[in-house]
Amino acid sequence: MTNLKWWQTALFYQIYPRSFADGNGDGIGDFIGMTAKLDYLKDLGVDAIWLSPHFPSPNWDWGYDVSDYCNVAPEYGTLDDFKLFLDETHQRGMRLILDLVLNHTSNEHAWFLESKSSRDNPKADWYVWADTPPNNWQSCFDGSAWTYVPERGQYYYHYFMKQQPDLNWRNPQVKQAMWDAVRFWLDLGVDGFRLDALGTIYEDPDLTPHDVPLTMVELRRLSDTAKTPAETRLRDKYWRDMFKHQWGGPGLHDLMKELRAILDEYEGDRMLVGEDDDIAYMGDGNDELQLVFNFPLMRTRQITPPHIRKNQKERLSQLDALPVRGWPCNTLGNHDCSRLHTAFGDRIHDAELARLNAALVLTLRGTPFFYNGEEIGMTDLLITDPSKLRDTMATWYYDQAVNELSVDAAEAADHAARMTRDKNRTPMQWSAAPNGGFSPLNVETWLPVHPNHAEGINVKDQKDNPASLLNYYKRLIHVRKSTPALVEGEYTPLAVRSQEYFAFLRTLGPSTAPLHGSAQGGQTVLVVLNYSDQRQAMKLKVSGFKTARVLFSSSGRSKADEALASLTVGAFEVLIAELKP
Numbered sequence: 001m002t003n004l005k006w007w008q009t010a011l012f013y014q015i016y017p018r019s020f021a022d023g024n025g026d027g028i029g030d031f032i033g034m035t036a037k038l039d040y041l042k043d044l045g046v047d048a049i050w051l052s053p054h055f056p057s058p059n060w061d062w063g064y065d066v067s068d069y070c071n072v073a074p075e076y077g078t079l080d081d082f083k084l085f086l087d088e089t090h091q092r093g094m095r096l097i098l099d100l101v102l103n104h105t106s107n108e109h110a111w112f113l114e115s116k117s118s119r120d121n122p123k124a125d126w127y128v129w130a131d132t133p134p135n136n137w138q139s140c141f142d143g144s145a146w147t148y149v150p151e152r153g154q155y156y157y158h159y160f161m162k163q164q165p166d167l168n169w170r171n172p173q174v175k176q177a178m179w180d181a182v183r184f185w186l187d188l189g190v191d192g193f194r195l196d197a198l199g200t201i202y203e204d205p206d207l208t209p210h211d212v213p214l215t216m217v218e219l220r221r222l223s224d225t226a227k228t229p230a231e232t233r234l235r236d237k238y239w240r241d242m243f244k245h246q247w248g249g250p251g252l253h254d255l256m257k258e259l260r261a262i263l264d265e266y267e268g269d270r271m272l273v274g275e276d277d278d279i280a281y282m283g284d285g286n287d288e289l290q291l292v293f294n295f296p297l298m299r300t301r302q303i304t305p306p307h308i309r310k311n312q313k314e315r316l317s318q319l320d321a322l323p324v325r326g327w328p329c330n331t332l333g334n335h336d337c338s339r340l341h342t343a344f345g346d347r348i349h350d351a352e353l354a355r356l357n358a359a360l361v362l363t364l365r366g367t368p369f370f371y372n373g374e375e376i377g378m379t380d381l382l383i384t385d386p387s388k389l390r391d392t393m394a395t396w397y398y399d400q401a402v403n404e405l406s407v408d409a410a411e412a413a414d415h416a417a418r419m420t421r422d423k424n425r426t427p428m429q430w431s432a433a434p435n436g437g438f439s440p441l442n443v444e445t446w447l448p449v450h451p452n453h454a455e456g457i458n459v460k461d462q463k464d465n466p467a468s469l470l471n472y473y474k475r476l477i478h479v480r481k482s483t484p485a486l487v488e489g490e491y492t493p494l495a496v497r498s499q500e501y502f503a504f505l506r507t508l509g510p511s512t513a514p515l516h517g518s519a520q521g522g523q524t525v526l527v528v529l530n531y532s533d534q535r536q537a538m539k540l541k542v543s544g545f546k547t548a549r550v551l552f553s554s555s556g557r558s559k560a561d562e563a564l565a566s567l568t569v570g571a572f573e574v575l576i577a578e579l580k581p
Contacts, residue, residue: 004487004488005269005271005290006047006048006095006191006269007095007192007269007271007273007290007291007367008327008367008488009047009367010047010048010095010367011045011046011047011048011362011367011368011370011477011480011481012047012048012049012050012367012368012369012370013044013046013048013049013050013370013372014049014051014052014334014335014369014370014371015034015049015050015052015372016029016335016371016372016425017029017030017031017051017052017054017076018062018063018075018076018425018446019425019426019428019438019446019447020034020037020372020427020428021033021034021036021037021428021430021438022427022438022439022443022445023035023036025439025440025443026075026439026443027439027443027444027445027446028076028445028446029076029427029428030075030076030077030081031054031072031077031081031084032077032081034085035081035084035085035088038085038088038089038092038094039092040459041094042094044375044470044473044474045473045477045478045481046094047093047094048094048095048096048097048191049094049095049096049097050194050273050369051096051097051098051099052099053066053098053101053196054073054082054099055067055068055069055071055072055073055101056068056071056072056074057073058108058163060164060392061141061160061161061163061164061392061393062390062391062425063099064099064101064196065104065105065106065107065108065161065163065164066101066105066106066109067105067106067108067109067110068109068110069178069181069184070181070184082188083188086188086189086190087189090189095191095192096190096191097190097192097271097273098185098190098192098193098194099193099194099196100193100194100195100196101196101197102167102169102195102196102197102198102201103159103160103167103196103197103198103200103201104158104159104164104165104166105165105167106164107162107165108163111123111126111127111177112126112127112165114126115127115129116149116152116156117151117152118151118152119152119154123173125168126167126168126171126173126174127156127157127165127166127167127168128156128157128165128166128203129154129156129157130154130155130156130157131153131154131155132155133146134146134207135207135209135210135245136210137157137203137207137209137245137246138210138215138216138219138242138243139158139159139160139161139162139216140159140160140216140243141160141161141164141392141393141396142161142162142216142392142393142396143215143216143217143396145158145159145246146158147162147165157203159197159200159203159246160197161392161393161396163392166200166203167201169201169202169251169255170202170251175255175258179258179259179262182259183262186262186263186266186270190270191268191270192263192270192271192272192273193272194272194273194274194275195272195274195275195289196275197275198252198256198274198275198276198281199247199248199252200246200247201249201251201252201255202248202249202250202251202255203245203246203247203249204245204246204249205249205250207245208245209245210243210244210245211241212238212241212242214238214242216242217397217400217401217404217405218405219235219238219239219242220401220419221401221407222235222238223235223239224415248278252281253280253283253288256272256281256283256289257283257287257288259272260272260283260287260289271291272288272289272290272291273289273290273293273329274289274291274292274293275293276292276295277292277293277294277295278292279292279318279319279322279326282319282322282326284322284324285323285324285325285326286324290327291327291367293329293330293331293369294311294315294328294329294330294366296314296315297311297315297330297331298331298332298333298337298343301344302344302346303332303344303353303356303357303360303531304499304531305498305499305500305501305502305529305531306499308360308502309493309496309502312364312365312491312504313493316328316365316491327366328365328367329366329367329369330360330361330364330367330368330369331361331368331369331370331371332344332357332361333370333371333374333424334369334371335371335421335425337421337424338380338423338424339371339373339374339378339379339380339424340354340357340358340371340374341354341374341378341379342379342380342424344357349533349572350379351469352533352571352572353531354374354377354469355469355472355554355572355574356530356531356572356574358370358374358375358472358476359476359527359529359574359576360502360529362477362480363486363506363529363576364491365489365490365491365506371424373428373429375469375470375473376429376457376458376459376462376468376469376470377457377469378426378428378429378450378457379450379452379457380423380424381422381423381426381448381450382414382417382418382423383417383420383422383423383448384413384414384417385413386412386413386416388448389416389417389422390446390447391420391421391422393419393420393421394416394417394419394420394421394422395416397412397415397416397419398412398413398415398416401415401416422447425447426447426448426449427439427445427446427447427449428459429449429450429452429453429457429458429459430458430459430460431453431458431459431460431461432453432454432455432456432458432460432461435449436453436458437459437460456468472554475552476552476574479551479552479576483523483525483551484508484523485508485524485525485578486506486525486527486576488508489505489507489524489525490505490506490507490508491504491505492504492505494540495538495540498536498538500530500531500532500534500536501529501530501531501532501536501538502528502531503526503527503528503538503540504526504527505524505525505526505527505542506524506525506527507523507525508522508524509522509524524542524545524578524579525551525576525578525579526540526542526548526564526575526577526578527574527575527576528567528569528573528574528575529574530569530570530571530572530573530574530575531572533572534571535568535569535570535571536568536569537566537567537568538567538568538569539564539566539567540564540565540567541564541565542564544581545564545581546563546564546565546580546581547561547563547579547580548561548567548577548579549561549577549578549580550562550575550576550577551576551577551578552574552575552576553573553575553576554572554573554575555569555570555573555575557570557575561580562577564579
């Protein structure tokens with residue numbers, strides 16, 4: 001193995017704290033529960049945890065509206081509970097990164113309460129204020145991006161909901177206060193941060209209006225009803241054009257350099273990963289973020305071999321072009337989108353496709369991220385009763401669709417159920433017991449537990465079942481960790497015209513050029529992911545190799561060695577094999 005950083009070799013696991021483990025029996029996840037599940041994560045093969053916001057919050061956006069950057073939400077526990085969780089994580093050899101919300105605070109944060117109190121307050125300029133709305137900018141959650149405050153007789157700007165006012169990062173005092181919060185957690189020993197919505201921190205300083213002829217609710221309605229390719233293209237254009245002046249304003253790269261410099265003051269290779277796919281945020285390779293997500297991989301309704309190959313060709317070439325070669329970062333799910341099982345299934349072979357896509361993330365070049373519950377096959381839960389929704393974005397849309405656009409209530413409820421993030425944030429399913437083992441019997445959980453927890457979609461039922469998805473994940477993760485080429489090897493696609501299967505090499509050796517045999521200490525590994533429900537016969541030609549030793553097969557093939565010239569994979573099979581000269 002070469003001298004890689006810990007975040008390059010790690011498997012990351014995202015915990016949504018409200019829904020992971022309820023330790024005190026109140027229907028809400030907490031640090032007591034999370035700490036009790038650390039051995040589960042260690043046994044799974046997790047190396048690092050990304051913890052979604054745990055800060056005090058009025059929860060209009062479930063933690064992404066922060067009211068205190070240096071404390072713990074009471075429903076999750078105390079700061080001492082957090083310190084114990086962090087220590088126990090480190091004791092098990094795992095790392096912890098926190099969610100850092102830079103763009104905005106809660107409107108109940110002490111800073112905003114001061115800022116809105118008067119135009120003469122010392123924090124008057126800590127947020128973005130205007131006497132009248134200077135343009136037609138929209139909030140991506142709830143209509144106009146400008147909200148009136150009578151105390152000041154002015155409007156404040158918010159890219160997200162009105163309860164999330166944007167900070168004025170052009171004010172040096174704001175920057176210093178936020179950097180103090182960053183140091184607070186670094187001093188406690190956290191290993192880095194995932195940066196939330198970093199592209200929204202700076203807007204167009206000229207406040208240029210958008211030219212989309214729709215309101216926010218009308219655009220969301222178009223998103224619901226778009227069917228034809230032309231309608232879909234128009235929808236995508238409108239989304240880009242409506243918000244293009246509210247993203248990526250000047251100053252972002254300098255700000256990221258300042259943040260990176262703070263982390264570099266600390267020992268232990270503290271790291272930053274951005275909620276963005278723009279590799280420009282990786283700077284020169286040493287002065288901004290270490291990772292950004294490969295979101296284009298998941299921006300498709302169906303994962304197919306051609307889509308993967310196109311994504312890898314574009315993504316890796318972009319990373320290679322950086323002054324210091326960039327490191328990839330792959331994922332297919334998080335708390336803001338449909339679960340992997342639901343998002344990329346075909347409603348016939350969902351289980352098989354979920355296994356293929358898990359293998360994809362674990363075998364592509366780069367750092368893999370998984371979202372809690374994916375390892376047991378958790379699926380979206382559509383909550384069609386609007387009164388039970390907790391996602392303010394969805395409840396606002398339902399109300400606007402019915403009352404402003406006169407959409408039928410049942411249709412609006414169905415669309416709200418599909419667009420809400422509640423569907424993929426339901427409690428972790430630990431057992432087939434009532435409430436899925438997340439909370440005790442007769443306790444109302446903050447979101448309903450998916451009924452399929454009683455049908456084997458839970459940890460307890462899968463733990464001792466060798467054929468379960470959970471044990472499939474464990475085996476795959478073990479193969480990844482014990483196969484150096486899968487962690488740091490180069491990527492070379494094979495069978496590049498195949499529509500049915502995705503085949504590629506991961507090559508590690510003194511020479512990084514693949515296809516020339518394994519030098520002493522090197523390794524070349526073949527990965528084949530068959531996305532077809534039919535057996536696939538292939539004649540692979542790899543210079544210097546004739547056979548492959550099977551490391552992993554989802555079909556349970558009995559042969560230890562396979563001939564490359566006459567290789568056959570079964571329907572939906574995952575095959576990983578080390579090539580032999």
